[in-house]
Amino acid sequence: MPKIILENVTKRFDKFVAVDNLNMVIEDREFITLLGPSGCGKTTTLRMIAGLETPTEGRITIGDQVVFDANEGINISPSKRDIGFLFQNYALWPHMTVYQNIAFGLENLKWSKEAIRDRVAEMLALLKIEQFEKRYPSELSGGQQQRVAIARTLAPNPKVLFMDEPLSNLDAKLRLEMRTELKRLHTDNDSTFVYVTHDQLEAMTLATRICLMKVGVLQQYAPPLEVYNNPANLFVADFVGSPTMNFIEGVIDQTEGEDVRISAGSLKLRYHPVSKSGSLTPGQKVVLGVRPEFIKIEETGALKGKVYSTLPSGMETIVKVELGDIMLTSVIFGGVDFEVNTPVAMNITTEHIALFDAESRDQVAMGALEHV
Amino acid sequence: MSQLNKKRTANNVKSYLSKPANLITILFLVILILTVVIPLFTLLIGSFKVNGNQEAIYIMQEGVEDGSFTFHHWTELLTSKEFDYASIKFWTPLAQSALMALLACVVAVGFGGVVAWFITRSDLPGKKFISTVFVFPYIMPSWSMAMFWENFFKNTSINAGMGILQSVTGICVPESMVYGLVPCAMSLGLHYAPFAYILIGGILRNMDANLEEAATVLKASRAKILRKVTLPIVFPALVSTVLLVFSSSISSFTVPFFLNKSSINSGNNFISISVQMRSLINTGFTKGQGYVIAIVLMIFSIAILTLNNWFTGKRKSFTTVTGKSGQVSLVKLGKARKPIAIILLIITAFFAIVPLVSFAMESLLEVPGDWSTFTLRYWISTEPFEGSNKGDTIGILMSKTMWQAMGRSLLLAALVSVFAGTFGLLIGYAVASKRGSKLATLVSNMAFLPYLIPSMSFGAVYLALSYTKGFTWLDGSFFLLFMVGTIKFMPFASRTGTSAMMQLSGEIEEAAIIMGVPWRRRMTKVLFPIQKSSFISGYLLPFISCMREMSLFVLLAASYTTLVTTLLQEYSRTGLTQASNAINLLIIVVVLIIQFVVNKLTGASIDKGVGG
Numbered sequence: 001m002p003k004i005i006l007e008n009v010t011k012r013f014d015k016f017v018a019v020d021n022l023n024m025v026i027e028d029r030e031f032i033t034l035l036g037p038s039g040c041g042k043t044t045t046l047r048m049i050a051g052l053e054t055p056t057e058g059r060i061t062i063g064d065q066v067v068f069d070a071n072e073g074i075n076i077s078p079s080k081r082d083i084g085f086l087f088q089n090y091a092l093w094p095h096m097t098v099y100q101n102i103a104f105g106l107e108n109l110k111w112s113k114e115a116i117r118d119r120v121a122e123m124l125a126l127l128k129i130e131q132f133e134k135r136y137p138s139e140l141s142g143g144q145q146q147r148v149a150i151a152r153t154l155a156p157n158p159k160v161l162f163m164d165e166p167l168s169n170l171d172a173k174l175r176l177e178m179r180t181e182l183k184r185l186h187t188d189n190d191s192t193f194v195y196v197t198h199d200q201l202e203a204m205t206l207a208t209r210i211c212l213m214k215v216g217v218l219q220q221y222a223p224p225l226e227v228y229n230n231p232a233n234l235f236v237a238d239f240v241g242s243p244t245m246n247f248i249e250g251v252i253d254q255t256e257g258e259d260v261r262i263s264a265g266s267l268k269l270r271y272h273p274v275s276k277s278g279s280l281t282p283g284q285k286v287v288l289g290v291r292p293e294f295i296k297i298e299e300t301g302a303l304k305g306k307v308y309s310t311l312p313s314g315m316e317t318i319v320k321v322e323l324g325d326i327m328l329t330s331v332i333f334g335g336v337d338f339e340v341n342t343p344v345a346m347n348i349t350t351e352h353i354a355l356f357d358a359e360s361r362d363q364v365a366m367g368a369l370e371h372v
Numbered sequence: 373m374s375q376l377n378k379k380r381t382a383n384n385v386k387s388y389l390s391k392p393a394n395l396i397t398i399l400f401l402v403i404l405i406l407t408v409v410i411p412l413f414t415l416l417i418g419s420f421k422v423n424g425n426q427e428a429i430y431i432m433q434e435g436v437e438d439g440s441f442t443f444h445h446w447t448e449l450l451t452s453k454e455f456d457y458a459s460i461k462f463w464t465p466l467a468q469s470a471l472m473a474l475l476a477c478v479v480a481v482g483f484g485g486v487v488a489w490f491i492t493r494s495d496l497p498g499k500k501f502i503s504t505v506f507v508f509p510y511i512m513p514s515w516s517m518a519m520f521w522e523n524f525f526k527n528t529s530i531n532a533g534m535g536i537l538q539s540v541t542g543i544c545v546p547e548s549m550v551y552g553l554v555p556c557a558m559s560l561g562l563h564y565a566p567f568a569y570i571l572i573g574g575i576l577r578n579m580d581a582n583l584e585e586a587a588t589v590l591k592a593s594r595a596k597i598l599r600k601v602t603l604p605i606v607f608p609a610l611v612s613t614v615l616l617v618f619s620s621s622i623s624s625f626t627v628p629f630f631l632n633k634s635s636i637n638s639g640n641n642f643i644s645i646s647v648q649m650r651s652l653i654n655t656g657f658t659k660g661q662g663y664v665i666a667i668v669l670m671i672f673s674i675a676i677l678t679l680n681n682w683f684t685g686k687r688k689s690f691t692t693v694t695g696k697s698g699q700v701s702l703v704k705l706g707k708a709r710k711p712i713a714i715i716l717l718i719i720t721a722f723f724a725i726v727p728l729v730s731f732a733m734e735s736l737l738e739v740p741g742d743w744s745t746f747t748l749r750y751w752i753s754t755e756p757f758e759g760s761n762k763g764d765t766i767g768i769l770m771s772k773t774m775w776q777a778m779g780r781s782l783l784l785a786a787l788v789s790v791f792a793g794t795f796g797l798l799i800g801y802a803v804a805s806k807r808g809s810k811l812a813t814l815v816s817n818m819a820f821l822p823y824l825i826p827s828m829s830f831g832a833v834y835l836a837l838s839y840t841k842g843f844t845w846l847d848g849s850f851f852l853l854f855m856v857g858t859i860k861f862m863p864f865a866s867r868t869g870t871s872a873m874m875q876l877s878g879e880i881e882e883a884a885i886i887m888g889v890p891w892r893r894r895m896t897k898v899l900f901p902i903q904k905s906s907f908i909s910g911y912l913l914p915f916i917s918c919m920r921e922m923s924l925f926v927l928l929a930a931s932y933t934t935l936v937t938t939l940l941q942e943y944s945r946t947g948l949t950q951a952s953n954a955i956n957l958l959i960i961v962v963v964l965i966i967q968f969v970v971n972k973l974t975g976a977s978i979d980k981g982v983g984g
Contacts, residue, residue, distance in 0.1 A: 052585050079591040091582035095604040104600070105590030156590065 002063040002082075002159045002192055003028050004049060009058030011044050011216075018044045020216040022058070031186050031193040033203040036213035037239070042196045043164055045213070049194065050085050050162050051078035062160065084158030088165040090149035092137040098124075098148050099133045105156045123151040143174045154189065163195045167202065179205060200240045204228065212236055229352055234361040237289045237354060243318055246295065246328050248288040249358065252280060261372070262286060266324045267303075270370040274351045278364030285358035288369065292318070294350040295330035301345030302371035307338040321346065392891045393805040396798050397812050403795075404818040407859045411833040412670075412825075418836040419445050419663040426656035445660035461648060462665070469645040472557045472628070473621035479561020480617045481610060484568025487716065491569075492576040495702040497713045503569075508724035510566035511967060512960050513920035513937065515626035517559035519956055520727035522630060523734050525550045533739065533949075536730055552642040555631045560624055562723055564617045571616075575609040576602075594703075612680050619676045623669045623826030625650065625923040630944065645669065646828045646923070653832060653927060663836060666829035673824040728960065735954035750950040768954050774939060778958070780850070781936040785918040788857035793911030795819075795858070796865020797873075800910075801899070804873035805881070816870065823863035827923035830860050835927050848930025860924055861914035868913065872906035873899070908974045912967065919963050 004026040011019040019041040026032050034042035047053035049060060051067060054075060060068040062083075067076040078085075092101055102123055106116045124130045127147040137145055146166065153161065166182075167175045183206055186193050197203055203210050204224045212219045212227060212235075220232040231237035237245050250264030260280050262269045271288070273280070280286075297319060305323035312318075312335045319330045321344060330346065338344070348369050355365040388394050421441055422428045428437050436442060452458045490496045491503050509517055526535035529544040530551075537543055548554060583605065587597045603610075628644035645665060653662030705712060738745035749755075753767035768774045799819050806812040822830060834856050838847040846852040876899060884894045900907055922937040929938045936959060943952040 050589065052588070078585070078589050079593075083589060085586065085589040087582040087586060089580060089582060091580060091586040093583060093586075093601055093605070095607075104587070104592070108591040108593075108596070152586075152590070 003061075004160065004192070004194070005059075005061040006045075006049070007059040007061075009045070009048060009055050009060060011041070011048060011053065012056045017216050019048070019055075022216075022218055024211060024218065024221060026192060026194060029190060029192055031183075031195065031206060031208045032211060033195045033197055033207040033209075034211050034213065035197060035200060035203040035239075036219075038198055039215070040213040041216040042198075042211075042213050046162050046164055046194060046196050050083055051076060051081050052085070082159055084153040084156065084161040086149055086153045086161070086163040086166045088168060090137075090145050090166075090169075092145055092148055092152070094137055097134050097136055098129065098140070101137070101148055102152045102155050105152065109156055119155055120151075123155050126154075127151045142169055142171075143178075146170060146178065150185075154185070157189075158191065160192045160194070161189075163193065165196055165198070168197075168199075175202075182206065201242065204240070210240075212239065230363075230366060231289070231354060232363055234287060234289070234356050234363075237356070237363075241291060243292050243329050243331065245354075246288075246290040246292060248290065248326060248328075250286055250288060252282050252284045252286060254282050255280065262288070264288065265326055267326070268372045270372050271353070271355060271365075271367055272370065273355070273365040273367035275367070276365045278357060278362065280355075280364060286364070287356040287358050287361075289354035289356060290328070290348060290369070291350075291352065292329045292331040294348055294352065295321075295328055296347045296349065297321070297330055297332055297344050298347055299345065301347040303346040303348070305344060305346065307340060307342045307344055309340065310336070310338045312337050319344075393802045393812075396802040397806065397809075397815055400795070400799055400802070400815050400819070401811070404815065404821075407855065408818055408821050411837045414837045414840055415663055415666060415829075415833045418839075419660055419667055421660070423659040423663075423836075423839065424656055427659060430657035442660075445658075445664050449661045449664050461652070461661070462645075465643045465645040465648045466668075468553060468642055469622045469628075472553055472560070472644065473618045475554070475557030476560035476564060476621040477614045477617045479558060480564035480568045481572075481613055483561065484565040484570075484613070485572045485610070487565070487720075488569045488573035488576055490712065490716065492573050493703055494705050495709065496705060496716070497709065498717060502713075502716055502720050503573075505724045506569060506720050507566045509563055509727070510570075511916065511963060512563075512727070513626070513922065513956065513963075514560075514563050514624065515630050515922065516727055516731075516956060516960065517563045517723070518556070518627040518630040519953065520730050521555050521559050522550065523730040523953070524726075525555070536733070551631050556624075556628050556642065556644070557621075559627050559631065560617075560621045563627075564620065568613045568617065571613045572606060572609050575606050579605055615676045615680045619673045619824070619826075622672060623828060625828045625926070626941075629941070646826065649828055649832065650927065653835065659836075659839075663832060666826075666832040669826045669829050670824070673826060677824055728957065731953045731957040731960070735950050735957060737950070750948075750954050768951055768958070773934065774936070774955070777934045777936045777939045778962075780933065781919060782962075784850070784853055784857060784935065785915045787854050788861060788918045789911050789915035791854075791858045792862045792914040793865045793869075793907075795862050796867070796869040796910050796914075797900075797907055798869075799862075799866040800869025800871075800873040801895070803870050804876070805878065807874075816866065819866040820863045822860045825860075827860065827921065828927070830856065831924050831927040838928075848928070848933055850933050852928055853925055853933060853935070856924060856928060857914075857918045857921070860921075861917050864913040864917065865910040868906055868910035872903040872910070876902060905974055908970065912970050916963050916967060919966075920959060 004024075006022055006024040009019060009022045010017070022045060034045055036042050044053055048055045048068070049062075055068060055070060057070045058068070059066065059070070062081055065076070066072075066074055067081050068074060093104070096104065099120055102120045103116050106119055111119070120133075121130075124133060127150060129144060129147050129151065132140060132144060132148070137148065140148065146169070149166070163182075167178050170178060179202065182193075182195075195203075195206060204227075207224055209222060210224050210227050211221045214235050220227055220236045222230075222232075227236060227240055231240065231245075234247070238247070248264045248267075250262040250267075250269070253261045253263050255261075256270075259270055259272050262271055269288075303323060305321040305328070308320040308322045308327065310317060310319050314335050315333075317332050317334065317336045319332060319336070319338060321328050321330060323346075328346070348371075351366070351368045353367055353369045354363050355367065356362065357364050389398070420443070422436055422438055422444075425438050428440075433442075433444070436444075448457065449462050450458055487502070487506055491499050496502075522532075522535070524536045525545050526532035527538040527544040527550070528534055530547045532550065535550075537545070579602075584597055584601055587601045592600065623646050624644070625646040628642070628647050632642050632644065632647060646669070649662050649665040649669075652658040652665065735750050736746055736748065737743065738747050749767055751767050751769050754770050796819075799815060803812045803816045825833070834846070834852060837843050838852060846855075880902070881894055881899065884898050889898070920937065922941055925935055926938055926941060929935055934942075936955060940952050940955040940959070943949075943955065
C-alpha cells in the first residue's frame with residue numbers, strides 16, 4: 001500500500017528556492033493538506049510528488065518504488081506513478097464531451113469498451129452529473145466542471161490522489177458542500193489524498209494531518225487540532241485559526257520556581273508552564289499567544305477593559321476589547337451586542353496558552369496565565 | 373403632447389451624443405460608409421458598366437457607350453470560349469493562384485507551427501534569438517523573399533545571370549525552381565511563416581499546460597497527447613492561420629510579379645490572378661474585367677473569414693479558464709536539444725539574414741555572381757546608366773527621384789500611422805465601452821473589412837472611385853494614397869486598440885469620470901498610459917505596413933506621387949535589378965531601424981498585433 005516518503009527534497013528555480021530540504025512521510029490512507037500562504041512552495045511540492053516538476057535534490061518514494069532520486073538519476077514519469085491529479089482550474093479538455101473526458105484515462109489503460117462505459121456511468125452517478133454526459137466543458141457551470149474533473153481523476157481508481165486547490169474557484173456554499181463530499185470520497189475510496197490549499201479552515205476540516213509551509217520551509221507537520229492547540233511557532237499560530245490568535249508582547253521579569261512573571265505593557269502576569277520545550281530566563285523577550293475562545297467576558301474578572309467593537313454573527317460573537325494599550329479579540333458563543341465603550345471584565349482560564357520566544361519566534365512553553 | 377415628445381426626443385439625442393463613445397461610433401459609422409462601403413459599391417457598379425470610351429469601342433455592341441449598363445465584363449471574362457479567353461485570362465490564373473496559396477499555407481503553417489512548438493513547449497536553447505530573428509522575414513516587404521529567391525537560385529543556364537547558389541556550388545537548378553508556381557509558393561510561405569508562428573505560438577503559449585499534464589497523469593503517451601489534446605486545441609488557430617495565409621497569398625501581387633518571369637521559352641508561364649487583374653485594369657479597354665477579378669478576390673476573402681468565424685465559434689471551442697498556467701513544464705529534448713537548436717538557428721538565419729546580404733551583393737555587382745564586376749555606381753553614380761531610357765536613373769543615393777520618393781513614403785507612412793492608429797484607438801474605445809451594442813459591433817466589423825479586401829482590389833476600388841464623376845480630383849493625388857493607406861491599415865490598429873481597451877476594466881474610466889476628469893484627459897492621462905505599449909504597436913503596425921506596401925499603391929501612384937516601393941517596382945520592371953535590390957535593402961534597413969528604435973523606446977513590437 002502506498003506510503004509516500006520525501007527525503008531532503010529541494011527545488012530551486014534559478015536562484016530562488018521554492019522548496020527547501022523537505023522531509024515528510026505520508027502514511028497510507030492519510031488525507032494530508034499542504035497549507036500555507038501563496039508562494040510558500042506547496043503546489044511545487046505536490047507537483048514534485050506527482051512527477052510534474054523535477055526536484056533539484058532529494059529522493060521521493062511512493063509505496064516501495066523510488067520514483068525520484070537526484071543522486072541516482074531516477075525520475076519516473078507521472079504516467080507510471082499510479083496517481084490521480086485534480087487541477088485547480090480542472091484542466092478539462094474543451095474539445096471533448098464530459099463522457100470523453102472521463103473515459104480518456106480508461107482508454108489509455110486499454111480497458112474494454114463495455115468496462116469503460118460501465119465505469120463512466122458509475123462515476124457520473126457518483127458525482128450526480130449523469131445528465132451532462134454529452135455536453136462540452138464550456139457548457140457547464142464551475143461546480144459541474146469541478147465534478148467532471150473529480151470523476152475523470154477518480155475513474156482509473158488511483159491509489160494516491162493529488163489535489164491542487166480544487167475548490168478555490170467555487171462559491172462559498174458549493175465549496176462547503178464539496179468539502180463534505182471529498183471527505184466522504186476519501187473514506188469510500190480507500191486511497192491516500194494529498195491536498196493543497198491556502199485556506200486554513202479547509203485544511204482544518206479535511207485533513208488527517210496538516211503540513212504547514214512558509215517560503216519553502218516546513219513549519220509544522222501534525223494533525224489539525226495539534227496544529228491548532230500546540231503551534232510550533234508564531235507563524236503557525238498566526239496562520240491557523242479565525243479570528244486569529246491574540247499576541248501579547250512582554251518581557252520575563254523573574255522566575256518563581258516553575259512559574260515566570262511577565263510584564264506586558266501595564267499588565268503584570270504570572271505564567272505557569274504545563275509543558276516546556278525551551279528555556280525561560282529573566283530578561284527574555286516573549287510573546288503570549290491566547291486563542292480568542294479562551295478569553296471569557298464575564299460579570300467579574302481579573303482583567304478590566306472596554307469594548308472597542310462587536311461583530312455578532314448569530315451563532316457566535318467576536319468582541320474586540322481595549323485593555324490599556326493592548327487590543328484583545330474574544331469569541332463568545334451566542335449573539336450578544338455590546339455598546340461601544342462598555343466596560344467589561346474578562347477571565348483567561350485555560351492551560352492552552354502558548355509562550356513564544358520573541359527572537360527565535362519558536363514556541364517555548366504551553367501553560368496557564370494569571371493576572372497579578 | 374407632441375411638444376413634449378419633441379422635447380423628449382431632443383433630450384434623448386442630446387444625452388446620447390454627450391457620451392463620447394456614442395459620438396465616436398456615429399462618426400466612424402459615417403467615415404466608414406464613405407470610405408469603405410461607397411467605394412465598394414463603386415467597384416461593383418464599375419463591373420456592370422462601361423468604363424470609358426475605349427471600353428465602349430472594345431465591347432463593340434450596339435447602343436453601348438461610356439457609362440451604359442452591361443453584363444459584358446462578367447460574361448466575357450468568365451465564359452468566353454473565343455481563343456480560350458476565359459480560361460487563359462481568368463480560370464487558369466485563378467486555379468494557379470489557388471494552388472500557389474495552398475502550397476504557401478503548407479509551408480507557412482508547417483514551418484511556423486513547428487518553430488512555434490519548439491519555442492513555446494520545449495527546452496530548446498537560444499529561444500530568444502531564434503524567435504527574434506524568425507520574425508524578420510515578416511518585417512521585410514513581402515516581395516523580399518521573392519527577390520532573395522531569385523538572387524539565390526537564378527543561374528546562367530536559364531539566362532538569368534549567376535545567382536548565389538551557382539557562384540558558390542556551380543549547381544544550376546531548372547527554371548521551374550527559379551520562376552513560377554513553386555518559387556512563388558515558397559516565397560509566400562516563408563514570408564508568412566512568422567505570421568503562423570505568431571498566431572500558433574500565441575495559442576500554445578496561452579494554452580493551459582495543465583491540459584497536457586492531466587493527460588500525462590492519466591497515462592497517455594507523448595504522441596497520443598499531441599494527437600488527442602494539443603492539436604485539437606490548437607486546431608482553431610491552425611485553421612485561422614491557414615485561412616488568413618491562403619487569402620493573403622491568393623491575392624498576392626508582388627511575389628508573382630517578381631517571380632513570374634520566364635527567360636527562355638520553356639512553357640513555364642505562371643500568371644497569378646492579381647497580376648492578371650493589374651494588366652486588365654492598366655489597359656483602357658478592360659478595366660471592367662479587372663474590377664470583376666477584384667470582386668471575385670474579395671468574395672474569396674469574405675467567404676474565408678466567414679468560414680474562419682464558423683470554425684472558431686463552434687461549441688467545443690477553446691474556453692479560457694484562467695489558472696496556474698505559469699507553471700509550464702517544458703518537453704525535454706534530451707540529446708536532440710543541441711542539434712535541433714543548431715538546425716533551427718541555421719534555417720532561421722538563412723531566411724532572415726542571408727536575404728539582406730544577397731540584396732547588398734546584387735546591388736554591388738554589375739554581372740551577378742562575378743566579383744570582378746564590383747561597382748558602387750548603382751548606389752552613388754551621378755551618370756545615367758547606359759541603355760536606360762529614363763533620364764534620372766542614376767545611383768540611387770544620388771537620385772533626386774529616389775530621395776523624393778523616400779521622403780514621400782516616410783511622410784505617407786507617418787500620416788497614415790497617426791490617423792490609422794488614432795482611428796483604431798478610438799474605435800477600440802467605442803467598442804470596449806459599448807460592449808455588445810449592435811452599432812459598435814457593426815462599426816468594428818466595418819473597420820475590419822479593409823483587411824479582407826486584397827491590397828490590389830482595394831487599390832482597384834479607389835481607382836474606380838477616382839474615375840467616377842465628382843471624384844476625379846482624387847486621381848493620382850497624394851491625398852488619395854493617404855486615404856487608401858489609412859483605411860487599409862486601420863484594421864491592424866483597430867484590432868490592437870480594441871483588445872487593449874477590452875483588457876481595461878470599465879471601472880478605470882468610471883473612476884476618472886466620477887472625479888470629473890474630462891474625456892480628453894481621461895484618454896491621454898489615464899487610458900493611454902496604462903496600455904501604452906499596445907497602443908503604440910497600433911501606431912507602429914500601420915507605419916511599417918505602409919512603408920513596405922507596394923500592391924496597394926501600385927495602381928494609384930502617379931508619376932508625381934511616386935513612392936519608394938513603386939519606384940522599386942519600376943526599376944525591377946525595366947530590368948535594373950541592381951537598383952531595385954539596393955532600394956529594397958534601403959527600405960528594409962529603414963523599417964528595421966524604426967521598428968528597433970520604437971521597440972527600445974516604448975516596448976511596443978510588431979508581433980504584438982496581427983498583420984497581413
